[in-house]
Amino acid sequence: MKSITSRDNPLYKEFKHLATSAQALRKAGRTLLDGVHLCQAYSQHHGLPQCCIVAEGSLHHPEVAAILANIEQQAVQCICLPDALYKALSQVEHGVGLMFVIATPAPQLPATLAVSxxxxxxxxxxxxxxxxxxxxxxxxxxxxxxxxxxxxxxxxxxxxxxxxxxxxxxxxxxxxxxxxxxxxxxxxxxxxxxxxxxxxxxxxxxxxxxxxxxxxxxxxxxxxxxxxxxxxxxxxxxxxxxxxxxxxxxxxxxxxxxxxxxxx
CATH class of the missing domain: 3.40.1280.10 (SPOUT methyltransferase, trefoil knot domain)
Known part of the structure; x- marks a missing residue:
């Protein structure tokens, strides 16, 4: 797991841009899943994220630890941030500090509307x-x-x-x-x-x-x-x-x- 402690780190700046700009999300074709529930739901239905971001204070949270153990075994990049840097990315108050970076799904538009x-x-x-x-x-x-x-x-x-x-x-x-x-x-x-x-x-x-x-x-x-x-x-x-x-x-x-x- 890589640790980032500086706001000037290029990767952190990239995360911050994604977290604060809808235009950046669209341009990058990526989005952020903030919180354990969304990360668990994504893992269940879609598999592995591109990257995982975790707050230092949440490393030993049981649900976070289980998710990290699973994705680290499968060579997903994991980034640990000090709590203050993580909070600057998150819009969830008092949440558990876990976030996935994923490619925004882009299904192919059907030729006709034939189902509800x-x-x-x-x-x-x-x-x-x-x-x-x-x-x-x-x-x-x-x-x-x-x-x-x-x-x-x-x-x-x-x-x-x-x-x-x-x-x-x-x-x-x-x-x-x-x-x-x-x-x-x-x-x-x-x-x-x-x-x-x-x-x-x-x-x-x-x-x-x-x-x-x-x-x-x-x-x-x-x-x-x-x-x-x-x-x-x-x-x-x-x-x-x-x-x-x-x-x-x-x-x-x-x-x-x-x-x-x-x-x-």
Whole structure:
């Protein structure tokens, strides 16, 4: 294990740049997994990281020690940092000091939308995006398509909110959603407060594409016009609208409920 003690070390500077710049992450095609849970999830589903960074004060933490023992046996580069240098990289307060550097997954865009998927149009909030990814993975949806302008799916904030869901999903970023939806071979459903058809009255027993948009502006008119159907989630009139992540979770698990009912 290599020890770095200086902020001027070139490798540390590289880590710091990745930790503080979304643009640097995109340019490098890499991202940082911060914390034991994300590192364990990545190891379970994808294998070895490019590099492991550990805080000196966490070296003897049982879960950290187990992860280090495994990856060092397989010749993964491990870097030990003093706690102060590690904290300058991490956005997790009071967390266990373990971080993986990984190549950002870049799956090949499918030619057509033929299985249940989520399409996100200009979604801005990292917490909402991470929550939607987590709900999608929990509901058995595997493909998520993000427009240009949607929050970076592999940013540290989104990954923390996703709680490992990223590693169960195919996440496609900077997608031309109009071209994608043109090639959909299954229904495209968008939520709207201007329709009477509820999700509970809609047949969700087969695969559909779920379309969600910007937290304030919703789905763009161009994409909304491409939806096969608009549906609404019944709610009390005193509340104008639901949070987009809450709406998505309700839709996904109503689909799960109907599919389970059909199989039984």
């Amino acid at each position: 998927s989520v399409v996100l149009d200009n979604l801005q909030d990292p917490g909402n995006l991470g929550s939607i990814l987590r709900s999608a993975a929990g509901a058995g949806i595997r493909n998520v398509f993000c427009s240009i302008g949607t929050a970076s799916a592999w940013s540290p904030k989104v990954m923390r909110a996703g709680m490992g869901a990223h590693f169960l999903l195919n996440i496609f970023e900077n997608v031309n959603l109009a071209e994608l939806l043109e090639n959909a071979s299954i229904p495209v459903l968008a939520t709207s407060s201007h329709t009477k058809q509820t999700i509970y009255q809609t047949d969700l027993s087969k695969d559909v594409v779920w379309l969600f948009g910007h937290e304030g502006q919703g789905v763009s008119p161009e994409l909304m016009a491409m939806a096969s159907q608009t549906v609404t989630i019944p709610q009390q009139a005193a509340i104008e609208s639901l949070n987009v992540a809450a709406s998505a979770a309700i839709c996904f698990f109503e689909q799960v409920r109907q599919q389970l009912g059909k199989s039984n």
